Amino acid sequence: MTILGTGSAVPAPGRFSAGQVLETHNKSFLIDCADGTQHQFTKYGVHSSRLSHIFISHLHGDHCFGIIPLISTMSMANHTNDIYIHSHPDLEKVLKPMIDYFCFDLEFKIFFEPFNPLENSVIYEDRGLTVSTIPLVHTMPTAGFLFKEKEGEPHLNKETLDFYNVPLSLYPDIKKGADFITENGTIIPNSRLVTPPTKPKSFAYCSDTRYTERIIPIIEGADCLYHEATYCSDDLVKAKARLHSTAAEAATIASKASVKQLVIGHYSKRYDDLTPLLTEAKSIFPDTILSYDGMRVDF
Amino acid sequence: MTILGTGSAVPAPGRFSAGQVLETHNKSFLIDCADGTQHQFTKYGVHSSRLSHIFISHLHGDHCFGIIPLISTMSMANHTNDIYIHSHPDLEKVLKPMIDYFCFDLEFKIFFEPFNPLENSVIYEDRGLTVSTIPLVHTMPTAGFLFKEKEGEPHLNKETLDFYNVPLSLYPDIKKGADFITENGTIIPNSRLVTPPTKPKSFAYCSDTRYTERIIPIIEGADCLYHEATYCSDDLVKAKARLHSTAAEAATIASKASVKQLVIGHYSKRYDDLTPLLTEAKSIFPDTILSYDGMRVDF
Numbered sequence: 125m126t127i128l129g130t131g132s133a134v135p136a137p138g139r140f141s142a143g144q145v146l147e148t149h150n151k152s153f154l155i156d157c158a159d160g161t162q163h164q165f166t167k168y169g170v171h172s173s174r175l176s177h178i179f180i181s182h183l184h185g186d187h188c189f190g191i192i193p194l195i196s197t198m199s200m201a202n203h204t205n206d207i208y209i210h211s212h213p214d215l216e217k218v219l220k221p222m223i224d225y226f227c228f229d230l231e232f233k234i235f236f237e238p239f240n241p242l243e244n245s246v247i248y249e250d251r252g253l254t255v256s257t258i259p260l261v262h263t264m265p266t267a268g269f270l271f272k273e274k275e276g277e278p279h280l281n282k283e284t285l286d287f288y289n290v291p292l293s294l295y296p297d298i299k300k301g302a303d304f305i306t307e308n309g310t311i312i313p314n315s316r317l318v319t320p321p322t323k324p325k326s327f328a329y330c331s332d333t334r335y336t337e338r339i340i341p342i343i344e345g346a347d348c349l350y351h352e353a354t355y356c357s358d359d360l361v362k363a364k365a366r367l368h369s370t371a372a373e374a375a376t377i378a379s380k381a382s383v384k385q386l387v388i389g390h391y392s393k394r395y396d397d398l399t400p401l402l403t404e405a406k407s408i409f410p411d412t413i414l415s416y417d418g419m420r421v422d423f
Numbered sequence: 424m425t426i427l428g429t430g431s432a433v434p435a436p437g438r439f440s441a442g443q444v445l446e447t448h449n450k451s452f453l454i455d456c457a458d459g460t461q462h463q464f465t466k467y468g469v470h471s472s473r474l475s476h477i478f479i480s481h482l483h484g485d486h487c488f489g490i491i492p493l494i495s496t497m498s499m500a501n502h503t504n505d506i507y508i509h510s511h512p513d514l515e516k517v518l519k520p521m522i523d524y525f526c527f528d529l530e531f532k533i534f535f536e537p538f539n540p541l542e543n544s545v546i547y548e549d550r551g552l553t554v555s556t557i558p559l560v561h562t563m564p565t566a567g568f569l570f571k572e573k574e575g576e577p578h579l580n581k582e583t584l585d586f587y588n589v590p591l592s593l594y595p596d597i598k599k600g601a602d603f604i605t606e607n608g609t610i611i612p613n614s615r616l617v618t619p620p621t622k623p624k625s626f627a628y629c630s631d632t633r634y635t636e637r638i639i640p641i642i643e644g645a646d647c648l649y650h651e652a653t654y655c656s657d658d659l660v661k662a663k664a665r666l667h668s669t670a671a672e673a674a675t676i677a678s679k680a681s682v683k684q685l686v687i688g689h690y691s692k693r694y695d696d697l698t699p700l701l702t703e704a705k706s707i708f709p710d711t712i713l714s715y716d717g718m719r720v721d722f
Contacts, residue, residue: 134499137465159492160459166436181616185495185525193458200433218524225517226484 125327125348128164129420130389132332132354132368133186135160140417141186142331142390145170146271148151149252154178154194155269161190162197168418172198173205177248179255180211181331182241182266188215192222199230206233210247210255212265213238226294241267244342258342259334262367268331270342271298273324284316325423331390334364335373337380346383348423350415353388356400362392371401375408385423389415424626424647426718427463429688431631431653431667432611434459434487439716440485441630441689443649444469445570448551453477453493454568460489461496467717471497472504476547478554479510479671481540481565487514491521498529505532509546509554511564512537535621540566543641553566557641560631561666567630569641572623583615627682630689633663634672639680647722648682649714653687653697658691667691670700674707688714 125146131139141158145165152175154161165172172194180188188211195207209215216236223234239247239257240267248255251274258268277299285295290304298304304312328343331352345347354368363370369377371388378386386409391398398414405412413421424446428439440457444464451474453460464471471493472610479487487510494506508514515535522533538546538556543566547554550573555569576598584594589603597603603611627642630651642648653667662669668676670687677685687707697713704711714718 134496135462140462160462163434163439163459163462166434181526185492189492189495189525190458193484196484196488197433214524218520221517221520225482226488228703252600314598 125350126168126170127350127387127415127417127421128161128170130391130415130417130419131158131186132352132390132392133184134311134393135186136391136393136396139391139393140164141182143149143190144329144421145175146327147174148271148273149250151176151250151253153271156181156187156331157188157190157194158186159193159393162194164417165194168233169314172201172203175203176205176208177255177415178207178209178211179248179329180209180268181268181329182262182264182279183212183214183218184264184332187332192219192226193331195223195230195234199227199232202231204231206235206289208237210234210237210239210272212241219280239267241265258328258330258339260330260339261336262334264376266332268333268339269329270326270346271329272326275324276321278318278321281317281319284312288312290317312347327423330377332368334367335369335377336386337377339378340381343377343381343383346381347380348385348387348421349378349381349383350387350389351377352390353401353405354390354392356395357404358400359394368392370423372408375405378412379411384411385421387415387421388412424481424649424720424722425469425631426469426649426686426688426714426716426720427460427467427469428457429690429714429716430457430485431651431689431720432483433692434485435690435692435695437716438690438692439463441480442489444474445626446473447570447572448549450475450549452554452570455480455486455630456489456493457485457486458492461493463716464493466509469503473506475507476554476567477506477508477510478547479508479514480559480567480628481561481563482511482513482517483485483563483631486631491518491525494522494529494533495525498526498531501530503530505534507534507536507547509536509538511540538566540564555641557627557629557638559625559629559638560635561631561633565631567632567638568628569625569643569645570628571625572625575620577617577620580616580618583611587611589616626722629676631667631696633666634676636676636679639676641712642676642680642682645680645682647686647720648677648680649686649688650676652687652704653689653691654702655694657699658693658702661691670704670711671707674704674711677708677711684720685711685712686714686720687711
C-alpha cells in the first residue's frame with residue numbers, strides 16, 4: 125500500500141489530502157482521491173496502468189476532488205482499462221457534467237458503482253479478494269472499506285508428490301482435497317500431499333469517522349488497519365464536534381479489534397509535529413505507525 | 424508574479440500544470456488554475472486572502488481543474504472576498520453542480536464573468552489596472568490576458584512645494600496639472616512642482632497557443648511576456664499538430680513585440696532537461712527566463 129496523502133480537509137505543507145493505493149493480486153485499487161492525487165502518483169512512482177477500481181469513502185472534497193484530473197491524465201497516458209468508481213450514489217450526478225465536458229474522448233469507459241454507506245455489504249469481488257463497506261460515523265454518509273483476500277488453495281508438497289510419482293494430471297484434484305492411491309493400493313492422505321494455504325490477509329480503511337465500536341466486528345483481526353487520527357486527545361472536543369477521531373481513539377479501536385498493525389493518518393493542519401499523536405496511540409496500541417505522504421506499507 | 428506550475432497537459436515530476444499569481448496594487452490575481460493549485464499556494468507561501476479574480480484562459484483541465492478545490496480550501500481558511508471567475512461561458516455550466524454540492528455554505532459569493540475568447544476586449548478594470556483578453560490560436564477557444572497598469576498621477580516635488588510654502592489644500596489640483604501663484608504673483612509652472620508619474624507596467628500571459636503574430640499589436644512593449652513554449656524546435660511538427668509553440672517561436676514573438684522580458688513555460692512532459700528550450704529562445708531573444716514551479720518574477 126502506498127499512502128498518497130495524510131492531510132485532512134485543509135492540506136498542510138507536505139501533506140496532501142486523502143488517497144492511497146493498494147497493490148495486490150496484480151491489480152491496483154485506489155482508495156479516496158483528493159485534489160492533486162495524480163501528482164502523488166507521479167511523485168511516488170505509483171503506476172496507474174493496472175488501476176480499474178476507485179473507492180470513495182464519502183463526498184467531501186478532500187476525498188474525491190482528484191478523480192477527474194486523474195482520469196484525464198490517465199487518458200492522455202493511453203490508459204485502456206475501464207474505470208469503476210464505487211461511491212455514494214450522488215457522485216455520478218456531481219461529476220457527470222465534468223466527465224461529459226472534459227473526458228468525452230476516452231479510450232476506456234467510466235462506470236459508477238453506487239453503494240449504500242450505511243450498510244456493511246460486499247461491493248466488489250474477484251477471484252482473489254472481496255471489498256466490503258464499513259459504515260462509519262461522520263458528518264455525511266461515509267463508509268470505510270475492508271479488503272479481504274479469499275482463502276487460497278493449499279500448496280502442493282512437491283517432495284511427497286515426487287516421492288510417490290503422483291501424475292501431474294491429479295494435481296488439481298489433490299489441491300481440492302483428494303487423497304492419492306499408489307499402484308499397490310496404499311492410500312496417501314491428502315494432508316501429506318499438501319501444506320495449508322497461505323493465510324488470507326485483510327486491510328481495513330476507516331476514514332473519516334468519529335470513534336465507533338460498531339466497526340469492530342467487521343475489522344476484527346485485520347492485518348492492517350488504517351484509521352484516521354485527525355486530532356490528539358487534547359483536542360477531543362474538536363474531534364467530537366467535527367465527527368473525527370483522536371489518535372488514542374484510533375488505537376483503542378485497533379486494540380479492541382485485535383488488528384495486527386495500525387496506521388494512523390488524516391492529521392489536522394494544526395499539527396506541525398505529529399509525535400504527540402504517535403505517542404498517545406502507541407501507549408494504547410504499540411504496533412502503530414505514523415503515516416506520511418509517499419509511505420509504503422507492506423503486509 | 425509567482426509561477427505555480429510550468430507543466431503542460433500531463434504534469435511531470437516537479438512540474439504542476441498551469442497557474443500563476445500576479446500580485447499588484449494590493450490585490451492578487453490568479454491566472455489559470457490546474458489541479459493541485461491550492462497545494463502550490465501552500466508550498467510557495469502565496470496567500471489567497473487578497474484573491475478575488477481568477478482568469479481562466481481556456482477550458483482544458485490543466486488550466487481549470489484546481490478551481491473547486493482551491494475555493495473549497497479558501498472557504499475553510501475563512502476567506503471572505505467574493506470570487507469572480509473570468510472565463511469562457513461554458514465553465515459555469517460545467518462547475519455549477521460541483522459548486523452547488525461542495526460549496527453551498529461559503530461565506531463569500533462566486534460570480535462567473537464570461538468573456539468571448541475570440542475578441543480583444545477589456546474584461547476587468549479597477550482604479551489601478553485593466554485586464555484585457557488576447558485571442559490565441561489553440562484547439563479550443565482560448566484567450567491570453569494583458570494586465571496593464573493605468574497611467575498614475577504625477578509625483579509631488581516636495582522640495583519645491585515646501586520652498587514656495589504651497590498649502591496642502593492645493594496638492595490635489597497640482598497633481599492634476601495646476602500651476603501655483605505665489606503671494607507676490609509669480610507663477611510657478613506645474614512642471615516644477617511635480618515629477619512625471621511612474622511609467623505604468625504591463626504583463627502579457629499567452630498560453631496555450633500556436634505561433635500567431637496577430638497578438639503582437641496587443642502585447643507590444645510589455646514589461647513581461649509569459650509565452651508558452653511547450654516544445655523545442657526539433658518537435659515543431661508536434662507543436663503545429665497540437666497548436667502549441669516552440670521556444671524559438673515564443674522568442675520570435677517576444678522579439679517582434681519588443682517586450683522587455685520573456686518568461687517561457689508550459690513545457691511538455693517529454694523534456695527532463697529544459698536547457699535546449701532556453702538556449703534556442705535566448706538565441707533569438709536574449710532576455711528570456713526559463714520558469715520553474717515556485718519561481719517569483721518581479722517587474
